[in-house]
Amino acid sequence: MKSRILAVAAAALLTAACGTNEGNQAQRAAGSQQITGAGSTFVYPVLSAWAADYQKHSGTSVNYQSIGSGGGISQVEAGTVDFGATDQPLKSDELAKNGLAQFPVVVGGIVPVVNIAGLASGKLKLTGPVLADIYQGKIKSWNDPVIAKLNPGLNLPNAAIATVHRSDGSGTTFNFTHYLSQVSPAWKSGPGEGKTVAWTGGVGGKGNEGVAAYVKQLPNSIGYVEYAYVMQNGMTCALLQNAAGNFVAPSADSFAAAAATADWAHAPDFNLVMTNAAGANAYPIAASTFILLHKQPKDKAKSNAAIAFFKYALEHGQGQAKKLDYVPLPDALVKQIETYIGANIK
């Protein structure tokens, strides 16, 4: 008797589990779709805000796995997701090899964050070479004379610096190390640039979220994250000296000043990196996130749904982007992107 009840219950649950699959498919046919994407954790805060808005607006839900630019590239190349997001743009030959189209969708900034007791945000001043030396282990403690010279009024502790870096294949790392290679010859000939590099010691966090989590957790640590993560988690950021010699605070304005120097019109497939930009107010590490879509998608309905989502984000997502201190793309660039999409994605 008992076993019969158990059997019926199990059968009911299984039918429910399988049955709702049909329900899901019917729902999809009725126009409330689900598209999947994966990649950059840099863009995740604003992408998830756009996705929430878009679901209210159109009913389509965007299931985005924030796993790092490297993962996004490989998943969209393998066809396991409908779109990929990466902060390191792919070159035209790699795009052609995989039949992918690429376009930027938003600009943000990468900010050094620290966890020093009693230090307020935006007070600590660092330069690119000093940052490179910290990450290479040449500057080992917070009260090192080099740091003290940049921060005369600050009372920095005599504590060892714990560096936090990305453990996954990260476009944020690419932009960060690209910047360090531009400003520090020792870094360029050492770890160099890339979605992952040979870090000297330090803890590895998964995604922007992981780095933020470790910096919040470990005293006297330093890490690098997208600015939205600083705001969302009340973290302490440091000022960076830009190419013009000014210590610039991270904000939508200083990111926009850096983005203004970008020459999108002449970048094939929008392949452009904007670190260490010129300009008095330009923030030194600004970066864009690029969306990857198949030029000849297998599932046209899903591809069109994804394009509709990004059109919505580009044309109506400026408010959400500004709220999180990202820089929405200027109208001229949006038009250039829409022309590109129309020409390339069938």
Next chain:
Amino acid sequence: MMPLRRKLADGAALLFALAATAFGLIWLVWILWTTMAEGAAALTPSLFTQMTPPPGGSGGLLNAFYGSAVMVLVALVLGTPVGIAAGTYLAEHGRHSRLAAIVGFINDILLSAPSIVIGLFVYELAVRPAGHFSGFAGAIALAIILLPIVVRTTDEALRLVPNQMREAAFALGVPAWRITSRIIYKAGLSGIVTGVLLGLARIAGETAPLLFTALNNQFWSASLAQPLANVPVVIFQYAMSPYDQWHALAWAGALVLTAFVLGLNLMVRFFARRGNR
């Protein structure tokens, strides 16, 4: 009279044993206390009624609880019959079959094998060919973790059944398979159920096998053919994030999970000991 050295050695051993026991118990108390204190703060009814929220939002773990429940149940449905059948083979033929001896040996290895290897195996088997993660793959991975536990406990439970039962049944002319299915199973039922429940407690808390099979899903999904939200992976993702609200949810999920697993363990062992008296 005993020389001082021997007395001291004995006293030191006594002290060491007491200290070792205290050492072990302190960790248990510390871990459980932390889980209860942190988890209780976030334990609200919305935990069971709302879905997993985006970063910075509030919500619950409804889809995770549902996904875990479904996968565990499917794993039980898949793994229990196979485990009982294999355990029956070991118990009935263990003495005179080389296959049974080898299977018993290998089963015990499988019992302690790294669960992440099982997860990768199921990835190669069920995720790669399908091209996407799925709750069903997660259920298969959990079933493989469950299997050796059920095999071992069934084997032990059936061996405990006294031979007189079998001999009496033979004497009455009952065919061999009927002896096992009607009589031996009934006699060993409590042992088998104990094993299944302990296995259930074990797979409810397993994370590594689900990392590359079921993955996770922030939306409501009841389909086993797609990535399925589940409690351990959600806890992993939320705990390693910087968001305080996600941390709170992770602790709440941890508390529910621990209460379920430990409650099941205690209940099973308590009733098992009562039955044995």
Next chain:
Amino acid sequence: MSPPPHLAPSSGAAADRLFRLVTAGAAWLVLIVLGGAAVSMAWGGRLAFETFGWRFIASRDWDPVSGKFGALIPIYGTLATSIIALLIAVPVSIGIALFLTDIAPRWLRAPIGMAIELLAAIPSIIYGMWGLFVFAPFMAAHVEPWLTGKLGGLPVIGPLFTGPPIGIGLLTASVVLGIMIIPFITAVARDVFNAVPSSLKEAAVALGSTRWEILSRVTLPYTRSAIIGAIFLGLGRALGETMAVTFVLGNAHDLSPSLLMPSNSIAAAIANEFTEADTELYRSSLIALAFLLFVVTFLVLCAAKLMLMRVGRTHGRSQ
């Protein structure tokens, strides 16, 4: 137990055969699962093994971008954490087993025994969370500065205790791992201590032995094989542990002599990196790591089982 008669009534013979076939098939399935796991790991890792050859095991590289992978750092992290975990767990487990079998009053044995077994029931992700949010800060604030201060300057073992006290690292991971494997070793030790024939213990008592002398001269020598088997069992569990280690080991592909520095283990590397492995070679290298882990764990667990079988303990505990 007598074998089932092959002279069953004819009406049941076919059913008997079917039943035997089904149960034998299920038994074969157990073998197939283990064999399948081994083969699938070997097959998945073959690209990495072909590309790097034997150097894979000795190489310190781990560069997904330029496609250079080596297993040395994950192997080092796995072995270091497991060995230190054993150093902590083995004496403690023997002490607890002694307490439970000899010292504790009878009414206390079951509750405390069950409490120790609960340590094994706690899901490893809970160990991980507790480790990250509670234990690592504790180590960073109270233990690691003391270690760096007192031992960091000493000649030979000094380099083992250098580095910023962040709490995340080899030592913390090893301690958490040690706590996790205590119940497994204790369970076997407790069983075999109880299984020592009382005649031996009584003879020792009659000769005037103290409790310690009975343990060291009668019990431990008698149960030596089983204790070694239990140690191997604990080692096997420690080698494969994923979640607890992933939270507190630090995901750093870095080889440093210091125990206070973050590192990586095979299981933690796979858990952290597999879903983002973007090239065939990257995935294959991770699966190759899994294959190495599987082989080592298999050998260790085989050794454990053989030792445990020798003392007649064909059954450990079904944890």
